Amino acid sequence: MKVALIQLAYGDDESVADRTARVVDLVLAQEGHDLVVLPELWPAGGFDYRAWDERAEPVDGPVARALAAAAREARVTLHGGSIVERATPTDGDGHGLWNTSLVFSPAGELVATYRKIHRFGFGEGEPKLMDPGADLVVIDVPVASAGPRASVAVGLSTCYDLRFPELYRALLDRGAEVFVIPAAWPAKRVAHWTLLGQARAVEDQCVVIQCNTAGTHAGHEMGGRSQVVDAQGVVLATAGHHEEVLSVEFDPAETHAWRGAFPVLADRRLR
Numbered sequence: 699m700k701v702a703l704i705q706l707a708y709g710d711d712e713s714v715a716d717r718t719a720r721v722v723d724l725v726l727a728q729e730g731h732d733l734v735v736l737p738e739l740w741p742a743g744g745f746d747y748r749a750w751d752e753r754a755e756p757v758d759g760p761v762a763r764a765l766a767a768a769a770r771e772a773r774v775t776l777h778g779g780s781i782v783e784r785a786t787p788t789d790g791d792g793h794g795l796w797n798t799s800l801v802f803s804p805a806g807e808l809v810a811t812y813r814k815i816h817r818f819g820f821g822e823g824e825p826k827l828m829d830p831g832a833d834l835v836v837i838d839v840p841v842a843s844a845g846p847r848a849s850v851a852v853g854l855s856t857c858y859d860l861r862f863p864e865l866y867r868a869l870l871d872r873g874a875e876v877f878v879i880p881a882a883w884p885a886k887r888v889a890h891w892t893l894l895g896q897a898r899a900v901e902d903q904c905v906v907i908q909c910n911t912a913g914t915h916a917g918h919e920m921g922g923r924s925q926v927v928d929a930q931g932v933v934l935a936t937a938g939h940h941e942e943v944l945s946v947e948f949d950p951a952e953t954h955a956w957r958g959a960f961p962v963l964a965d966r967r968l969r
């Protein structure tokens with residue numbers, strides 16, 4: 699399976715339209731990959747709380763349409779990172795905004811959405827402005843290099859979710875072989891990002907794909923250090939601190955071989 703992680707850098711001075719055009723060009727350049735991944739909240743700004751309401755859009759809004767067209771043209775499954783979703787009409791009695799990941803098929807169809815379950819901010823930011831997601835999402839992503847019918851089961855989560863191992867056990871129990879985690883994770887705690895990604899890979903025997911943000915926006919320096927970790931905990935690739943595209947290939951069959959050779963998951967006693 700060939701994956702590309704677009705570790706996007708942005709500051710405060712780029713319009714959403716300009717950033718979207720730049721992202722589309724980056725996605726188009728990844729033709730030949732099975733899966734392309736973007737970071738969390740790149741259109742609205744991961745920490746740009748004050749702009750979230752104005753930049754919120756539905757899951758078929760302008761950013762989503764641009765990403766759908768890019769996925770179709772590049773013929774890739776595109777995890778478009780996340781947007782600030784405004785549901786129309788508002789379903790629920792909260793804020794009406796969610797931190798929502800969007801996944802598009804190589805045909806450009808929206809095949810999955812995932813609303814971030816654990817909101818980051820300790821009473822500010824997400825808990826103050828957004829509603830929490832409630833649904834676990836695992837999707838089949840086609841792997842062209844492994845034959846026309848081959849696919850892998852990919853569990854979705856977002857940024858701060860990484861701190862909650864029970865979520866990943868639940869995704870594992872729904873068949874996940876790979877976890878994809880877009881983020882806007884700050885530089886000052888990037889060591890946790892690296893360590894927890896490796897921990898999730900080892901404890902759940904899954905491949906972990908972590909796509910972070912770079913640059914500085916809204917006064918927050920982002921950590922970069924996107925990584926892909928295999929099911930044995932081996933780091934297959936790591937990005938640096940700046941904007942970068944990480945292209946990584948791994949064999950999903952190795953995950954199953956490892957689970958068979960070291961069947962620790964069969965010894966679980968608390969469920």
Ligand SMILES: O=C(O)CCC(=O)C(=O)O
Nearest residue numbers: 818857858882883884887
């Ligand atoms: O958990 C952390 O340290 C960072 C989380 C975060 O920035 C987020 O979820 O947006």
